[in-house]
Amino acid sequence: MDHANNEAVSTSVDEAPAATPSRLPAGPAALIGVLALAAALTVGHLAAAFLGFGASPYLAVGNAAVDLAPSWLKDFAISAFGTMDKPVLLAGMAVVMVLLAAVAGLISRRRPLPGQWFIAVFGVLGIVAVYTRPNLGQLSVIAPVLSLLTGVIVFRVLHNAALNALLDAPFEEGPRSVGRRRILFTGVAVGAFLTGGLGQWLGSRRDAEGSRAAVGPLVPAEPAPPSPADADFAKLGTPTFLTANADFYRIDTALVVPQVRAEDWSLRIHGMVEKEITYTYADIRNRPLVERVVTLCCVSNPVGGPYISTAKFLGVDLAGLLDEAGVRPGAQQLYSTSVDGFTAGTPISTVLDPGRGAMLAIGMNGEPLPVEHGFPARLVVPGLYGYVSATKWVTDLEVTTWDARQAYWIQRGWAQQAPIKTESRIDAPQGAVPAGKVRLAGIAWAQHTGIAKVEVQLDNGPWQQAMLSADVTEDAWRMWWAEFDAAPGGHKASVRATDRSGYTQTDQVADVVPDGATGWHTITFTAR
Structure with a gap:
């Protein structure tokens, strides 16, 4: 009897199922988080190609970071990185997001739920960033919503597949387990790459450069006088008197250069005016154009700094457009808005001063404005720092008071009046x-x-x-x-x-x- 029982116990022990692994290895777990992030961002980028590139969660979060950053940090970025401040920001964001995605994977080695919650929190931040952008419609939140859902779903699918593959070889990373995981992970990576590339291609089909090229020559009715030979001492080390378009400094808040076609552009003048007017690009181009030589300077330029350049700007008198709308008594500022949501407030008295020469510019150094410098149109107000006077990609002008509207940099502690200093x-x-x-x-x-x-x-x-x-x-x-x-x-x-x-x-x-x-x-x- 005892012998029989011993045999039964022995048989039971021999046939007990082998222990299974309780969690994923660290490397594959971290990679799952990174791949889920890539899939989420590229799907959001693809959706933004149809809704407006600003709806891309990656860019929206970047824009929010720019808006929320304190002035001292922005000044540091400009002084440390110059015109590379935005690529540095985007690259830094990418590194941080990859690290956080890896953390999401590492905290989910046993089960996918912690990482899914981690991803969901950042997805909500993307939704908030898009929803609060002033230049995006409410439908734009579709992009970050799709991004959130993609990230959560891909994370779970990859986690379950990796765990199931590992269960097929419970005591070691066998070739079958590694092979299945590699195929799945590679497929997700390739899919994310193709999705992001498609989104970028579709978004670029708006072809602002093609629209700019189709504008053709811009001939001023009032050309600027030719620059005399002794307008500079370039042979002695000074800059040339006129700055080439490619060398003209660029400081703005746009993470990605807005792509606006001339045929899609319009300028609305409203607010404290007798009648609201909307101009098309053709309306402006068909007017007699005036050309003026103007030096622009950024308020962020330190003593001896590089953020100053000179060009021949071509356009129409801004005062003339406002006169057609009829500025009402009591107006104090011209509140301009860019297509990317940036705003600036210019003293209305300066704009209306007939001797000031404030312009709505559509040309620069004999050609249509470069896309990165505001094509189709921008403001140029001589004598004022750019943050109150040089709105690029301008699409809206509201005549108002200082109390009614506070522009982008004024909200961040910069001065309301900003004459350029000697x-x-x-x-x-x-x-x-x-x-x-x-x-x-x-x-x-x-x-x-x-x-x-x-x-x-x-x-x-x-x-x-x-x-x-x-x-x-x-x-x-x-x-x-x-x-x-x-x-x-x-x-x-x-x-x-x-x-x-x-x-x-x-x-x-x-x-x-x-x-x-x-x-x-x-x-x-x-x-x-």
Whole structure:
């Protein structure tokens, strides 16, 4: 009897099922999270191709990050990365999202639910980011909703498939388990790549560049005077008087350059006006066009910084368009809105000043506006920093009061009034130069006031007046150069400008916030 029982126990032990693994390996688990993220974002990107690219969850979250970032962080990004600040932001977002997706996978090695909740939370953030964008309609939330559902579903499918494949080889990563998982993971990765590529292709079919090319030549009825030969001292190290379109600085809040075709564009003027008017691109182009040389400067430009350029802008007088609408008494600002939702507030008195030359520009340096500089149309108001005057891809102008509307940067602590400050910069020399006669050269600007004098100081010596370039217009920069005897060794040079009002730029150093940097630009160089 005892013998029989022992045999039964032995048989039971021998036939007990083998223990099965209780969780996925770390590597495949993390990869599941990353692949679910890729699938979610690319599906959202594809949906945004039909709803507006701004509805892409990835871009919407990026735009929200730009909007919510404190001013000091934006200033740091511009100073540290320049015009690469947006690619750096998008790349940084990608790295963070991949890491978080991997975490979602790692916390779900036993079951998929924790990772699904993790993904769902970020999906909701995408929905909120899209829903709160001022330039997107309510249907745009379809893109992040599809993105959320895709992420949750793909995560669960991959998790279950990987776990089932592992159960087929419970004690080791057998070739069958690894093979099945590899095929599935590769399929999802390829599918995500193709989906994202299709979304990008469909979105780019709006073809703003093709529309720009079809505009043809823009001929001004009032061309700007030709620039004289001595308008710059480029041979001595200054910039050329006119900045090539490809070299013109670009600072804006758009993560992706808006793609607007001329045939789809319109400009609405409304608010405190006698009658609301909407203009098409053809309406503007068929008017007599005026061409003006204007230097634009970004308020984020530090002392001696690069964010200043000059071009011939072509368009129509902004005051003329507002006169047709009939500005009502009590109006204080022209509240402009870009197609991407950016807003700026310009003093209405400045815009209506007949001597100011405020423009709705459609051309730049003899050709239609480049897409990255505002095609089909942008504002150009000489003498004001761009954040209150130079709205690109402009599509709406509301005549209103300061209390009724607060523009994008005003909400973030920047000044309401933003006249460009009288400043100057040293461009040459850079690094080491031969000892003896040394020429310093650079630029000075005081838009809509004009530069009267530039002085240069070497090694705390007496100020020496520099030679100025030809005065083309008070709305453009002027070049300068000065010559000094420089003994071998290190030297320090400073520059200051005086405008036609008699004001000499201050040596008091001020940050760019809230209304532009001040101080003398100082460089060091070595004479050998």
